[in-house]
Structure formats: C-alpha cells, structure tokens
Amino acid sequence: MTHPIDPDRLAGILAFLQGAERLKHTLRSGFTSGGRPESTAEHSWRLALMIALFARDLPGVDLERLLKLALVHDLGEAISGDVPATAQRADDGREARERADMQTLCAPLPEDLRAQMLDLWEEYAAAATPEARLAKGFDKLETILQHAAGANPADFDYAFNLAYGTERTDAHPLLRAIREAADRATRARM
Template sequence: MEPLEKQLEFIKEAEGLKSVVREAWASTGRRESTAEHSWRLALLAGLLAPSFNVDIGKTLMMCLIHDLGELYIGDISAAALPDETGKHLAEERDVKHVLSLLPTEQKETLFALWQEYNDNTSPEARLVKALDKAETIIQHNQGKNPPDFDYEFNLEYGKPYFTGHPLLRQLRDILDTETASHVREKTGAHGKQVEP
C-alpha cells in the first residue's frame, strides 16, 4: 500500500472520534465529541502558542492526537476518578493500533509525540496539558449542562498545570472566576460562599 493510501486509512479510522462523546455539553445542550474538543484545543493552542517558547507545528499536532486513545474505549471523565494506570495502558494500546495504519516513520513519530504529551516532558507537552484542561473548563462553563453538573470539580481540575507561565496563571484566574460564578448560581439559594 502506498504511503498516501495508508494515511487515508488512518484518517478514515480517526473519523470515529467524531462519534466518541465526552462528559461535556455544547451550548445547544448536546454532548460534545472528542473530535470537537481536540479541534477547539488546537484552535486555542494556535492562538496562545506564539506567547510561549514552543514549536507551533508540534504543539498543534500534539493537540490533534492527544486523545487518539479514546477512539475505541471512549472518553473516561476525570471526575469519575478512573484508574489512571489502567486508563493509560488501554489508551496506549489503542493509539498504537490506530497509528499502525500509517507509514512506519510517521507512526513512530506520532507515537513518540503522544508519549511526550503523556509524559509531560517538553514545553509543548506542558502547554498542551494546561490548555487541554482549560478547553474542558471553558466548555463546562459555556455548555448547557444537566442540572446535576458539578462545576465545583473544575475549581481544582488540572490546577498544577497552570503554574509555569504568567499567561497560564492569568487564564486559570479567568476560568476560576467564571466557574465560581456558575457554582454561586447553582448553590446561591443555599447561601454557600465560593471563592475562585
């Protein structure tokens, strides 16, 4: 099979991410897909990456492949407190499977990039990790969520990833303020005080 044919097979297989739903809701009230999350993460990274000392192309590709492991097992919400080791091993297996459709060199390059993201070993990985959490919180704050949605979870979600750069700290402050507002709206009748 020619390299282009292999790449097209991979693209066709990756289409499945359009049907993997996440524990996040769009502003219309429907659940978002992993593909939609990855797209908006890449858009966010494309806007903010110039403020960081990172390779923008590498950063964008990392955004696009970071959740490939959800293709077969689906999204497992962090709020569900999953077994992280088991989740990682299952995702690694599935990433290797879908990447096996690609030409060898590309398969190896993309797997190394996926591993770099998961190991959080580069400036690009650290940025994408933070923005992955940020995009999720943005969607939670923007979405039309079910009545029992737990906004308070977001006040601590991924916080350690936002400490390395002033722009990330500023982003986190904005997101925490928005989240605290949602918590107050939801619990306001009970007089509960919420600090961002």
C-alpha cells in the same frame, strides 16, 4: 514535476484518517452550549484553536509541535472512548489502554508517520517537554471553559472545575492567567 505519492503510503494514511474519524462521534461528559454532548474531536479542535490564538504569548515555544501534541493527545479515544475527568484515577489503567489504542489506530500508517504519531503521544503522556506541559495545561483549560459554557444538567458539579488540573495550569504564567478567567466563569455558573 512532483511525483505522485506511493499508493501504499496513501492507503495507509487514508486508513488511519478513517479510523481517527471515530473521534467525531466519541462523546465526552461535557455539553456544548446548545445542550448536546461534546465529541472528542470538537474538544481537540478547540484545544488547537486556543493554542493558535495564544501563539504570540508563547515565545520560545515550538508552536508546530505544540499544535501536533494537541491534535494527537486524545486520538486513542477513537477506540475505547473517553473517561470523564471526574472518573479519572492515577491507577485506573487508562494510560496503558490509551497507549494500546493509539498503537492500534496508528497501525495502518507508514512507519515514519506511525513513529511520529506514537512519539508525540508518548511525549504528551510523559509531559517531559515544555510543549507537552503546555498542551496538558491547555487541555485542562479547554475542558474547564467548556464546562463553564455548556448547557449542563442541573446537577452538574461546577466546583470540580475549581480544583481540576491545577498542577497543569500552574505550569506557565499564560496558563495561570487563562485559569483565573476560567475560574471566574466557573464561579459565575455555580
């Protein structure tokens, strides 16, 4: 017979999940095809779905780790929100703020899960593993594809997509192939 979960562990996990729920109403600068602002949760879901669909084209990659990285990469935005890609700068302090937000969000978790979540976030931020580099590339591609599909304002800058994240999407042949299709979709919207 299975032993029930420790009540403190259960409470910590549920508290974390309630905090992560805020991603559902954390809005991004992109728009859905229906014309409403996209949430960070929607972005992360489609990013994970994209990775799952291309899994067979990623031999030798730890798919479970890649999916976890995709699910964790924007969790800190539940606290301070999203910074639009067009407004991001290398020296804007965003990474430090997101790290602090991630630590705050993960605080209720049991120690083993807190360490796992923070380690995944750090791995993604550093892009030091093949899975983290792929996660970053897929992240850029999901954003570009959303921009190409969204019911965007009349003044939307589609040209931004054509240069956005190229260093990340050049990291793997599959990413480059998806990028070519995404760029075609972008040009069709311009």
